[in-house]
Amino acid sequence: MNEQERQLITKIFSEYYAEAELDIPGIEHREFGIGNYKKIDARHLSFGSVSDFRRYLTTNTPFFVSHSTSYYDFPGATPIQKKQWKGADVVFDLDIHAEGKYGAYALLDRVKADLVRLVDDFLIGDFGVDEKDLIIDFSGNRGYHVHIRDKRFLPIGAEERRELVDYIMGHGLDYSKFFSDSYSADSRKARLVGPRPEEGGYRGRFARGVIKLLETDPKSISRLFSDPGKREFFISGVKEGNWSKTSLKFDDLVSRLKIVADGLAVQSVDTDAGVTQDLSKLIRVPNTIHGETGLIAKVIDGRGAIEKFEPLRDALIETKTIANETMMILFTEDVPALVLGGENMGPFKKDERREFRLPISMFYVLKGSASIVIR
Amino acid sequence: MAEQGSLDFAVRYPFSPSAKDAITDIAVNERIIILARNRIMKSLMNDSSGRMLIHEADKKEDIASFAVARMILGILRNNYLTNTFAVNESKMMHHFLNREDEATALEVSTIFGIVPKPKAGAKPVEDILELDLPSYLRCCPRSPAYRLINRRLVHGMVEIKSDEWKRLVEEAARKHIERIPIVKDPPEELKEAGKKILETLPKTDNSKLEAIKVEDHPPCVAKLLDNLAKHENLPHQARWFLAAYFLSLNTSEADIVKIFSGAPDYSEKVTSYQVAHIKKKGYSVPSCATVLGYGLCVADCRIGSPLAWHRLGRQRKEEIRK
Numbered sequence: 299m300n301e302q303e304r305q306l307i308t309k310i311f312s313e314y315y316a317e318a319e320l321d322i323p324g325i326e327h328r329e330f331g332i333g334n335y336k337k338i339d340a341r342h343l344s345f346g347s348v349s350d351f352r353r354y355l356t357t358n359t360p361f362f363v364s365h366s367t368s369y370y371d372f373p374g375a376t377p378i379q380k381k382q383w384k385g386a387d388v389v390f391d392l393d394i395h396a397e398g399k400y401g402a403y404a405l406l407d408r409v410k411a412d413l414v415r416l417v418d419d420f421l422i423g424d425f426g427v428d429e430k431d432l433i434i435d436f437s438g439n440r441g442y443h444v445h446i447r448d449k450r451f452l453p454i455g456a457e458e459r460r461e462l463v464d465y466i467m468g469h470g471l472d473y474s475k476f477f478s479d480s481y482s483a484d485s486r487k488a489r490l491v492g493p494r495p496e497e498g499g500y501r502g503r504f505a506r507g508v509i510k511l512l513e514t515d516p517k518s519i520s521r522l523f524s525d526p527g528k529r530e531f532f533i534s535g536v537k538e539g540n541w542s543k544t545s546l547k548f549d550d551l552v553s554r555l556k557i558v559a560d561g562l563a564v565q566s567v568d569t570d571a572g573v574t575q576d577l578s579k580l581i582r583v584p585n586t587i588h589g590e591t592g593l594i595a596k597v598i599d600g601r602g603a604i605e606k607f608e609p610l611r612d613a614l615i616e617t618k619t620i621a622n623e624t625m626m627i628l629f630t631e632d633v634p635a636l637v638l639g640g641e642n643m644g645p646f647k648k649d650e651r652r653e654f655r656l657p658i659s660m661f662y663v664l665k666g667s668a669s670i671v672i673r
Numbered sequence: 674m675a676e677q678g679s680l681d682f683a684v685r686y687p688f689s690p691s692a693k694d695a696i697t698d699i700a701v702n703e704r705i706i707i708l709a710r711n712r713i714m715k716s717l718m719n720d721s722s723g724r725m726l727i728h729e730a731d732k733k734e735d736i737a738s739f740a741v742a743r744m745i746l747g748i749l750r751n752n753y754l755t756n757t758f759a760v761n762e763s764k765m766m767h768h769f770l771n772r773e774d775e776a777t778a779l780e781v782s783t784i785f786g787i788v789p790k791p792k793a794g795a796k797p798v799e800d801i802l803e804l805d806l807p808s809y810l811r812c813c814p815r816s817p818a819y820r821l822i823n824r825r826l827v828h829g830m831v832e833i834k835s836d837e838w839k840r841l842v843e844e845a846a847r848k849h850i851e852r853i854p855i856v857k858d859p860p861e862e863l864k865e866a867g868k869k870i871l872e873t874l875p876k877t878d879n880s881k882l883e884a885i886k887v888e889d890h891p892p893c894v895a896k897l898l899d900n901l902a903k904h905e906n907l908p909h910q911a912r913w914f915l916a917a918y919f920l921s922l923n924t925s926e927a928d929i930v931k932i933f934s935g936a937p938d939y940s941e942k943v944t945s946y947q948v949a950h951i952k953k954k955g956y957s958v959p960s961c962a963t964v965l966g967y968g969l970c971v972a973d974c975r976i977g978s979p980l981a982w983h984r985l986g987r988q989r990k991e992e993i994r995k
């Protein structure tokens with residue numbers, strides 16, 4: 299991207315920021331970081347109010363803006379010990395890595411499925427977080443962020459946050475511990491006692507997962523269950539926590555169920571970046587622009603809106619002034635096909651000239667796949 | 674049994690608000706300073722027995738000795754002493770707690786914001802309590818049994834048994850006592866008492882650092898060595914893992930015992946015995962998956978076993994450490 303392109307894009311960003319919805323609780327207690335050539339060129343910035351922040355964004359217009367998950371008494375102070383930590387949101391970063399510049403976009407639905415499970419099963423179901431204390435946003439590129447703003451979680455430390463991540467990712471989950479042998483009083487036969495479907499947490503999800511798999515693909519557990527009679531008999535037992543209504547040996551049965559246990563955790567939590575457990579981390583400010591895509595880290599309107607949300611359509615910048623504008627670009631490399639802005643785009647060849655709606659052209663330019671044709 | 678507000682309660686739980694109230698009319702004197710010093714020395718010997726106190730004045734002095742001991746620790750700011758003291762005091766508290774009736778135990782627990790409730794629908798004989806998740810996280814000991822993944826967790830409530838509840842209170846007390854006050858302009862007598870304690874400490878043993886260099890080992894091991902250097906308490910699995918790891922590197926038993934000398938509850942005798950036992954049993958080093966299961970994995974080395982670290986090239990090691 300050359301300077302001229304940079305200026306043009308900066309102008310568009312600035313226009314977006316003039317009217318963007320920037321609702322940042324505790325803004326005066328957060329540290330900010332901004333970046334133009336990297337994601338973070340400078341940090342330890344602070345803003346007293348949303349209007350100060352907006353003024354900064356419209357006049358200085360960085361390509362990336364992030365804020366701390368932590369709250370401080372003196373967010374602008376350095377070194378970090380002087381900031382005086384007051385607590386932090388619990389934040390989860392979900393994303394996906396794939397081959398090639400564009401590989402991840404086709405897989406965003408997979409991250410979304412993980413997001414739904416994270417929110418429903420883990421955050422609301424297991425952790426008991428109220429839906430109104432959740433901010434869910436697109437990351438602006440390859441995934442989603444979830445911010446828990448529940449007062450009770452603010453004071454917990456880094457190690458405890460790591461516990462939460464491990465729980466969600468199923469680290470150390472030993473589902474064979476869900477089971478125990480017992481002897482019933484009337485018959486002297488051993489019984490395998492295990493979780494019931496109506497239980498909460500991993501146990502209930504496991505039992506429900508087994509029943510669901512038996513109903514959809516019984517063979518993946520054992521050929522025995524292809525027989526409807528044997529299958530129904532086994533399921534009727536599971537519903538009461540009795541996992542012995544089968545001729546399979548207990549150990550054999552339990553090891554066959556691994557396939558269900560393996561699918562219970564949320565895989566796409568990005569632990570490398572350490573967003574959840576590192577209290578000094580900065581995370582993209584919700585509703586600001588990701589400078590590598592021109593897509594907005596758009597806040598999703600509550601849990602109910604996740605399924606309908608299409609990041610490559612709904613996170614495009616659409617301000618009044620640019621809504622009807624187009625931009626001519628010249629591709630500088632081959633680009634694979636992609637659904638963007640609700641339309642099938644590409645594939646495009648190097649040296650192809652195209653004219654698209656402005657946010658779409660900008661996306662390819664920021665991805666480094668095209669340059670602007672200035673007329 | 675000791676009701677809250679009574680002097681006996683304050684003696685047993687000297688960190689409680691009623692302990693503070695009990696000693697408002699007491700001035701620090703030489704006797705209390707000696708008692709405070711003894712209290713710290715006692716923790717260095719892992720002695721968590723209680724004292725029999727009959728007279729009211731003795732009781733008050735005992736309570737005051739806790740506060741003064743913390744001031745001395747606040748002046749010394751020595752991690753080893755502070756953590757050792759916190760471990761010992763919280764163990765003592767646990768012994769007392771075991772003998773209390775439910776209501777009193779709950780009052781102590783509430784001091785730390787730990788307020789478990791009987792699980793709805795559970796029968797009393799089942800002994801199942803529920804604690805809210807943030808409180809649980811704040812005070813769960815770092816051992817596999819207490820890891821969240823091994824717990825029943827529904828709607829923000831974690832199931833615990835009543836003996837586990839008391840263990841959580843011990844942990845909360847330990848963390849609380851570890852947070853020593855900052856003492857501005859300390860009185861001479863206390864500084865003096867602190868000096869005397871330091872004199873009794875064995876000189877720090879640097880030989881262990883020569884035998885074992887933190888940077889030679891995978892991140893999980895390095896982290897634990899670092900914890901020990903800071904005199905933090907390590908859970909059982911972590912100690913076991915370290916011992917098995919170094920044994921398989923052919924580190925001598927004596928050197929391994931030295932590694933643990935930084936632990937706040939270190940006892941040479943016990944540690945030597947344990948290391949010898951692990952050696953005799955010939956346990957193999959746990960895989961990365963197991964280490965992860967213990968909650969001790971701190972990086973993503975993708976090497977399968979911590980031992981495989983030694984086969985990595987320098988550059989790869991650097992990358993992972995970052």
Ligand code: SF4
Nearest residue numbers: 891893961970972974
């Ligand atoms: S991946 Fe293995 S070696 Fe690396 S920190 Fe984790 S447990 Fe240790």
